[in-house]
Amino acid sequence: MTDEGKALEVSARVITRRTALAGVSAAIATAAVPSSPAVALSDGPPPFGTVRHQFTILQPVRMVPSVSITRLDGSTVNFAAFRGKVVLVNFWATWCPACRTELPSLDRLQEAMGRKYLEVVAVSADRDGGATVTPFLRRLGIRHLNIGLDPRARMVRAGDDESATPFPLYGMPISYIVSPSGRIEGYMVGEADWSSEDARNLLNYYLDADQAPR
Known part of the structure; x- marks a missing residue:
C-alpha cells in the first residue's frame, strides 16, 4: 500500500478556479497505474494517460442531454444541477x-x-442496485462521492450505438469529463491516477x- 493516510493541505483562500484544482496535493494516495510521460499540446487540452490508455477527446463535442441520475436513497437529480462545475463522471461496478x-x-x-468547482459522480452499473452497492461502499469507506445507480444501463450502453446514450460504455471503469457548460469533452477508459499532475x-x-468561446 502507498501512503493512503497522508493528510492533504488545501488552501483555505481560493483565488481562482485554477488555484482551486492546483491546490490538490499530488500526495493523494492511489494504487492506480502510473501516468505515462507526455508533452502538452499548445492548441488543445494537455495529454493525460496510463500505460494502456490515453484521454480521448470527443469530436465533435456533445452536450449532455436532460438526463436524471438515480441516487442511493431512490431520489433523482438532473445532470443540469451540476452546471458551472467540471464534472468527472465515473462508471464502475x-x-x-x-x-x-x-x-x-x-x-x-x-x-x-x-464541490465548488468539481463534482465527481460515480455511477454504478450493478444490476442489483443499492442492495449491492451500499455495503460495498461502506467496506471501502467511500463517503464523499456523489453515487448514482444505473442498473438498467440507461446512461451507458455497450456497443456502437453512440446516439442512444450520452456516455457510451467502452470499458470498465470509464470516466468522462463534462465542462461547466455541459459539454462532454472526452473520456478515459480504465483505471487512472486522477491525483497526478497530468490529471x-x-x-x-x-x-x-x-x-x-470555441
Whole structure:
C-alpha cells in the first residue's frame, strides 16, 4: 500500500478556479497505474494517460442531454444541477477489480476539492442496485462521492450505438469529463491516477477553457 493516510493541505483562500484544482496535493494516495510521460499540446487540452490508455477527446463535442441520475436513497437529480462545475463522471461496478482501486482515489479527490468547482459522480452499473452497492461502499469507506445507480444501463450502453446514450460504455471503469457548460469533452477508459499532475492539468484546462468561446 502507498501512503493512503497522508493528510492533504488545501488552501483555505481560493483565488481562482485554477488555484482551486492546483491546490490538490499530488500526495493523494492511489494504487492506480502510473501516468505515462507526455508533452502538452499548445492548441488543445494537455495529454493525460496510463500505460494502456490515453484521454480521448470527443469530436465533435456533445452536450449532455436532460438526463436524471438515480441516487442511493431512490431520489433523482438532473445532470443540469451540476452546471458551472467540471464534472468527472465515473462508471464502475462492484465486480470490477480496477474500480475497487480507483474509487477510494476519487473519493479522496472529491474530499480535497469540495464541490465548488468539481463534482465527481460515480455511477454504478450493478444490476442489483443499492442492495449491492451500499455495503460495498461502506467496506471501502467511500463517503464523499456523489453515487448514482444505473442498473438498467440507461446512461451507458455497450456497443456502437453512440446516439442512444450520452456516455457510451467502452470499458470498465470509464470516466468522462463534462465542462461547466455541459459539454462532454472526452473520456478515459480504465483505471487512472486522477491525483497526478497530468490529471490536474487536464481538469484545470477545462475549467479555464470553458470561459472562452470555441
